[in-house]
Amino acid sequence: MKRILKKMLPAAAKRAIVLGIDGFSLFLARACATNGVLAGLYYAFFSRRFDREHLAVLRGRLAYAKSLREIGETSPLLRRNIHRLEKGLIMKPRRPLFAEGFIAETVHCYARAAANLDYSPAELKWATDVLDAYFDVVEPSPVVEQAQQVYALCSQTRGTERPILVPPTFRPYPRSDSPPCNISHDALQALFIRRRSVRWYQPIPVPGDLIQKCIDSAALAPSACNRQPFRFIVANGVERASRVAQCAGGTVGFAEQLPAVVVVVGDLSAYPKEQDRHLIYIDGSLASMQFMLAAETLGLSTCPINWPDVDAAEVRLQKLIHLPEYERVVMLIAVGYPDEEGGIPYSQKKEYRLLGQDMVTDDH
C-alpha cells in the first residue's frame, strides 16, 4: 500500500506528507520530552526506534543470569569480582578485612570455572593468583573462613588436565615493575597524525597474523571492571569483507574494494543491570582505537565505519555473522594496505582549550 501510494502521488504531495509527519512527530516529542514517563510512552506508542536496544539489553540480562548457572570459557562475574579483589589488595592503607560482601559468590563462581575444562586457563590463573593473594593477607572472619574452605576444595578439581600456566604471577605488582616507555610524545603524536581514515586500498590480502596482532593490542585497552565485553569478527578477503561492509550505510562507493573488515561486537550478557548497557560501546571503542593505531605500526591502514541503530541493517548483518540478540555491533573497521594515491579527507580537528579551575565550583 505504502509503495503504491509512493508511486501514485506527485512529488509535492509526498513532500507535504513527509513534512506533516515530521511536524507531528516533533510536536509529540516536545510534549513528551518533559519527563521520563512521557518519554517512555512516546517510545512505546509513537516510535519503535529503541525496540532493538531494549530487546538486546533484556536478552543480555537473561544471558548473564544463565552464565551464573552454566559457566562457559569466561565469566563476567568472576572477572569483575577478581578485579574488585585486586583493587582491595592495592588499597592504601589496605583494610585488614575486605571483600566480605562478595567473597562467597566469588569462590562459588571460581569453583564452577575450575571444574570446567573449557574455562580460559589464563583467566583461571589470574583468579587463582589473586585469590591466593587475598587469602594470604585478609583477616579471618566466619565469612572469609567459609569461603577459604570452598576455595581449598577447588585446588583438587582444577589442574591436572588443564595446561599449567607458569609464573610470572598475575598478582598485583608495584608500578616500578612495568616495562619502561621508550616512545616519546613526538613519536606518538606522529603516529596519531599518520593514522587517518583510509578508504582506498591496494588489492593485496591482509595477513591474518597481522590482524591478530592488532586484536592483541586492542585487548590491552582499559575496560570497566576489566570485563572486556567485546569480540572481533574478521571478514578477511575482498568478497567477504564487502558483503559485511555493504550492510553499513557509510560505505557507499568504496565497500567493494575493502580487503578486510573487522566487526567489533559488544556483549550485553556481561551485565546484570541496565545501568551498564553503555559500557559495551565505551570499552569497544577504546579497544577499537588501539586496534587502529596498532594497524598503522604494521603498515596497514584502517577506517572506522559507523553502525547506527537501523533495524534492516542489523537483521542483515546478524544473519551474516550469526550474532545472538544480546550482542550489538559497536562499529566496523576496514583494514588493508593503503593505496598510496588514494585521497584522504582533510577532516580538520577542533582546537581544545585547556579548561581551567573556574569551571569547577568550590562550594556545592
Ligand SMILES: Cc1cc2nc3c(=O)[nH]c(=O)nc-3n(C[C@H](O)[C@H](O)[C@H](O)COP(=O)(O)O)c2cc1C
Ligand atoms: C564511530 C565512527 C564511525 C565512522 N563511520 C564512518 C563511515 O561510516 N564511513 C566513512 O567513510 N567514515 C566513517 N568514519 C570516519 C570519519 O569520517 C573520520 O574518522 C573523521 O572524518 C576524522 O577523520 P580521520 O579519521 O581521518 O582523522 C567514522 C569514524 C568513527 C569514529
